[in-house]
Amino acid sequence: MSGLNPSALTLTQRRQLLRHLGWGGLGLAAGMLLAHQSDASTIPAAKRVISIGGALTEIVYALQSQQSLVGVDTTSNFPEETRQLASVGYARSLSLEGILALAPNLILASEDAGPATVIQQLKATGIQFEIIAAHHRYEGLIERITRVAHLLGKVNEGEQLIKKIASEWQQVRSNISKAQQASKSAPKLMFVLAHAPNQIMIAGKDTSAHAMMDYVGARNCFDTVYGYKPLTPEALLAAQPDIILTTDQGLKANGGLDALLQRPGFAQTPAGRNKHVISMEAMTLLGFGPRLPQALRELHQAIAAFKVST
Numbered sequence: 001m002s003g004l005n006p007s008a009l010t011l012t013q014r015r016q017l018l019r020h021l022g023w024g025g026l027g028l029a030a031g032m033l034l035a036h037q038s039d040a041s042t043i044p045a046a047k048r049v050i051s052i053g054g055a056l057t058e059i060v061y062a063l064q065s066q067q068s069l070v071g072v073d074t075t076s077n078f079p080e081e082t083r084q085l086a087s088v089g090y091a092r093s094l095s096l097e098g099i100l101a102l103a104p105n106l107i108l109a110s111e112d113a114g115p116a117t118v119i120q121q122l123k124a125t126g127i128q129f130e131i132i133a134a135h136h137r138y139e140g141l142i143e144r145i146t147r148v149a150h151l152l153g154k155v156n157e158g159e160q161l162i163k164k165i166a167s168e169w170q171q172v173r174s175n176i177s178k179a180q181q182a183s184k185s186a187p188k189l190m191f192v193l194a195h196a197p198n199q200i201m202i203a204g205k206d207t208s209a210h211a212m213m214d215y216v217g218a219r220n221c222f223d224t225v226y227g228y229k230p231l232t233p234e235a236l237l238a239a240q241p242d243i244i245l246t247t248d249q250g251l252k253a254n255g256g257l258d259a260l261l262q263r264p265g266f267a268q269t270p271a272g273r274n275k276h277v278i279s280m281e282a283m284t285l286l287g288f289g290p291r292l293p294q295a296l297r298e299l300h301q302a303i304a305a306f307k308v309s310t
């Protein structure tokens with residue numbers, strides 16, 4: 001699908017756009033189309049990129065293509081300058097109007113972008129829309145960088161970035177492997193996702209949290225379930241984690257560490273009794289972006305500091 005400046009929409013594409021916006025969005029769409037006619041005459045080939053997903057935004061910055069960004073979602077919190085960009089809201093609850101108002105001609109989205117209806121509507125507008133998944137794997141990150149670099153015309157920069165990350169990754173994986181050989185057993189971890197108040201979920205398989213626990217050589221207490229699932233006190237008592245892993249955002253949304261540990265069942269686990277809790281910034285820990293090796297190293301060091309696997 002070719003890239004598209006809103007001023008260059010075909011009649012059919014304009015009709016599609018207006019149909020998807022409905023009559024309420026008519027004024028907005030018309031204003032947007034008119035406003036960008038002048039833009040097009042001054043910078044005809046300019047990319048207007050919206051990046052939905054912190055990892056993708058980090059890649060755009062790492063490739064020195066940030067001047068193309070016209071908007072990002074709220075998981076795009078690194079580097080700090082992203083805060084100056086227009087926000088299209090949370091990646092999982094996007095709104096069509098918020099995105100179209102920024103008149104993008106390229107939308108980069110991670111696999112968790114949603115809701116599905118908005119994604120379908122966006123695809124129907126004819127704006128170049130690229131879902132770039134990492135599938136919770138290091139190899140997925142490499143594919144992500146390759147794809148974004150290609151889309152932004154930064155192939156050489158992409159190759160350099162991959163080289164750097166590959167060397168960092170090799171180093172941290174080798175350290176973890178040495179530590180594993182020296183220890184008798186893997187610590188039991190439980191990941192708590194609590195980004196909305198009073199919504200405590202644990203991570204099963206097929207989540208980025210599970211992938212990080214796996215990469216760091218820990219056991220996920222909840223490796224018999226898939227995806228994020230609500231946590232019950234009974235399941236917590238049965239799981240008996242040595243360490244609780246969570247995010248800074250989750251602790252903040254739920255009143256801090258002590259408030260989390262006062263919830264039913266937490267005090268009856270080794271992790272709760274010993275206050276063995278590791279909290280990391282959500283996108284650093286779970287983003288599968290360019291800081292993946294750094295995140296794994298930090299996680300490994302934090303686990304080692306508790307000395308629970310001997």
Ligand code: HEM
Pocket residue numbers: 074075076077090112193195196207208209227228249282283286287
């Ligand atoms: C409005 C507040 C938020 C709510 C209600 C919320 C809700 C959720 C839910 C329900 C999931 C699980 C999705 C699934 O089942 O696959 C999730 C995952 C996640 N959220 Fe949020 N979230 C919020 C804010 C944030 C923010 C601000 C960030 C980052 C800065 C963030 C980062 C993440 C990450 C990294 C995951 C894990 C994704 C994975 O494993 O692939 N969330 N969130």
